[in-house]
Amino acid sequence: MARVFKFGGGCLKDASEIKRLIDILAAESEPSRLVLVISALGKTTNSLEEIIKLGFEGKDFSSALEALIKDHCSIAKEVCKESEHVIRKIADIDLEIKTNLKELLDQKGKKYDFVYDQIVSYGEILSSILVFHALDQEGYKVDFLDAKEVVFTNARNRNGGVLWEKTQQAILDFMEESEKDIVVTQGFIGTFEKEFTTTLGREGSDFSGAIFASSLDAPSLTIWKDVPGIMNGDPKICNPKYVFPFLSYFETSELTYYGAKVIHPKTIKPLANKKIPIHVRSFYDPHASGTIISEKGLHEEVPTLILKKNQALISFTTKNFEFIKSYHLELIFSEVQNLAVAINLTQSSAISFSVVADFDEKKTINLINSLDGDFHCKYNFDLSLLTIKNYTDSIISQIEGSHEVLLKQQTRNTCRVLIEDLREDEKINIDVLENQ
Ligand code: ASP
Ligand code: MG
Numbered sequence: 001m002a003r004v005f006k007f008g009g010g011c012l013k014d015a016s017e018i019k020r021l022i023d024i025l026a027a028e029s030e031p032s033r034l035v036l037v038i039s040a041l042g043k044t045t046n047s048l049e050e051i052i053k054l055g056f057e058g059k060d061f062s063s064a065l066e067a068l069i070k071d072h073c074s075i076a077k078e079v080c081k082e083s084e085h086v087i088r089k090i091a092d093i094d095l096e097i098k099t100n101l102k103e104l105l106d107q108k109g110k111k112y113d114f115v116y117d118q119i120v121s122y123g124e125i126l127s128s129i130l131v132f133h134a135l136d137q138e139g140y141k142v143d144f145l146d147a148k149e150v151v152f153t154n155a156r157n158r159n160g161g162v163l164w165e166k167t168q169q170a171i172l173d174f175m176e177e178s179e180k181d182i183v184v185t186q187g188f189i190g191t192f193e194k195e196f197t198t199t200l201g202r203e204g205s206d207f208s209g210a211i212f213a214s215s216l217d218a219p220s221l222t223i224w225k226d227v228p229g230i231m232n233g234d235p236k237i238c239n240p241k242y243v244f245p246f247l248s249y250f251e252t253s254e255l256t257y258y259g260a261k262v263i264h265p266k267t268i269k270p271l272a273n274k275k276i277p278i279h280v281r282s283f284y285d286p287h288a289s290g291t292i293i294s295e296k297g298l299h300e301e302v303p304t305l306i307l308k309k310n311q312a313l314i315s316f317t318t319k320n321f322e323f324i325k326s327y328h329l330e331l332i333f334s335e336v337q338n339l340a341v342a343i344n345l346t347q348s349s350a351i352s353f354s355v356v357a358d359f360d361e362k363k364t365i366n367l368i369n370s371l372d373g374d375f376h377c378k379y380n381f382d383l384s385l386l387t388i389k390n391y392t393d394s395i396i397s398q399i400e401g402s403h404e405v406l407l408k409q410q411t412r413n414t415c416r417v418l419i420e421d422l423r424e425d426e427k428i429n430i431d432v433l434e435n436q
Helices: 015-027 044-056 062-079 083-106 112-120 122-137 164-177 205-215 249-258 265-273 326-338 361-371 393-402
Strands: 002-007 033-038 142-144 182-186 189-192 196-199 221-225 246-248 278-282 291-294 304-318 343-348 352-358 375-389 407-410 414-420
Touching: 002 205, 015 062, 015 122, 033 122, 033 205, 044 062, 044 083, 044 112, 044 122, 062 083, 062 122, 083 112, 083 122, 112 122, 112 196, 122 142, 122 182, 164 205, 182 205, 205 221, 205 265, 221 265, 246 249, 249 265, 249 291, 249 304, 249 375, 265 278, 304 326, 304 361, 326 352, 326 361, 343 407, 361 375, 375 393, 393 414
Parallel strands: 002 033, 002 221, 033 182, 142 182, 221 278, 246 291
Antiparallel strands: 189 196, 278 291, 304 352, 304 375, 343 352, 375 414, 407 414
16 A cells, blocks of 8 residues: 655745655655655746746746756755766756746747646656655665656646546556555646646646546545644734644635635545545654644534635626626626636625636636626725734724725625735734634
8 A cells, every 4th residue: 555745836946845844754664665756846847937938938948047057966965975977967958847838938829828837847847856856866775757657737828727537547557567665656746648737727736636646546645744734824914823733625625615725625625535544744743743634523612714815806786776686697707608717706786796716817707707798897906805814893993993904805704805915925913722
């Protein structure tokens, strides 16, 4: 039986962190085989996105690519005892990226999403090559698995839909043939019929971990994070003190729906279906117990803050003071469906209907333009949707005292407020636990 470990880019930023990964494996001396799902190092995916953007704008991307390749080569020197061979491989990939990107950009009718997937996927290839060689040269029995050989998706770029049966069979076949203790593969990437690369959506490596764990009927999926586990708030936006020891699949799905970043939303379902537990563990404190997500919930009401940034509020008001009726909603929702707008909250009043949706330059504007004939449309951008689960009156009044609230929705357990987007590094100053 193989266990699956997923390592995110947030905890693989430099050579010392790859060495830390090796130390973690050394301490995890269970006899079972391991599949390591590796995501791109640090901010590599963002850099590759920038390179693709420059390419599409007809600008020179060579220095941005050079910097990325240089970083990977210097890490190779530090983590691989015999680094020349690894550096040669990285140089081959450098050439491959340049050639592919140029060819793709020269093609007529090139589609951005298609080009994006072919190029952005190199981030994971580079990081997994480093981890593979570092482990191999450390004396581990390790195999390299290109995820494009086994993770089959439909042709949809940037959000590939997994073809589960085909994928499971391919993963099982590979594992049966491999005689190694550790298999290193990539998160985030897949293939359409081995013809071209697809990706599973930003931060999709957690989902890849779930694909491997579910296909292998693994005893667990371990997600190594740069936080101590799932906390009652994102440390980037507040100062949470509480690490959930347990969460149920249901509770975790809810948190990810509200915007918790700690796990990719798609990760839960395939594992919940097979009752495979997810263990979220601290990369920097591997002895800490972290969070176990399974059928067993916490049964304790801990106030929890979750923030979804970059939201748009759009209000559709009927012309001629007509009350909102179902046909108005039909008009709005058929456009929402056509444009694949992601709605996070709705609110209705006598003559207007408001939606809070993920802001997307094209989709949001198209939605407004296409309904402009039927309604008076008003909108605000650059907003954040703050959800407070198990709120207390004191938490709500602190938020209302420090932020302008554009919209509020409250049930017995959950309060959601729409506020201005936080500035870079701005925090919501509520000591959540003190307010219990
Ligand atoms: N490297 C990809 C990203 O940054 C996938 C992941 O990290 O999960 O979005
Ligand atoms: Mg990443």
